[in-house]
Amino acid sequence: MKAIRKSAYGFEVKTSDGIYAAANLLNTAGAWGARISAQFGETVPIRARGPQMGVTEPLPHRILPVVGVWAHDHGGGYLRQVERGNIGFGGGAERTDVPLETGHAKADPARLPGQLRSLLPILPMLAHVSVIRTWSGCEGYVEDGLPVMGASAT
Incomplete structure (x- = not known):
């Protein structure tokens, strides 16, 4: 555009x-x-933030739906397993600020252990898997975390 x-x-x-x-x-x-x-x-009032996501080594395929838990007071997380067995996951880690000029967000490997711990109540087996890749992206967030929807007032 x-x-x-x-x-x-x-x-x-x-x-x-x-x-x-x-x-x-x-x-x-x-x-x-x-x-x-x-x-x-x-x-x-949108802030550009980078969520951290990751993917595990392949595991036996057992999870069919996308699974997610979210709460305003303590975050949450989501995961899904692809047919090959890898589990993609996100949430459970503080989002980082992202400059809009570049739109480049950075994953922080130091946040990965805490992120995985926050997902253990959803899927305890994550305590014993290897994460093979992490990444981030640029997303827009408002303070209450809810989408802005509806016709403009202007």
């Missing part, structure tokens, strides 16, 4: 592929969403 502007019939979005027009604009820019809403006079 190169530019967004209000038009007589709604919005125009200029991209490298051309200009697209629509009556409504859905802001799905995540961590960059506050920049878009500010263009139209609406302040949204």
Whole structure:
């Protein structure tokens, strides 16, 4: 996206592929969403943060659903197992600040033991597995952790 502007019939979005027009604009820019809403006079207090995620060595495949537990007062976590047996997981670790200019978040291996401990109530077998990779990404968060949904007031 190169530019967004209000038009007589709604919005125009200029991209490298051309200009697209629509009556409504859905802001799905995540961590960059506050920049878009500010263009139209609406302040949204989004912080760019990097959650830490990881994946384990392959294990016998036993978990079919995505499993997650979340609470506002003490975080939580989620995990899912792929057919090959690896378990991907996230949550359970403090998110790091991410500069929007680069959008580059960094995983912190020192936070991994605490992250895994927080997931043990969901899946105790994580105490005895090897983590083969960790990563992070840039996501947008508001203070209460809930999504901002609905029509703009402006």
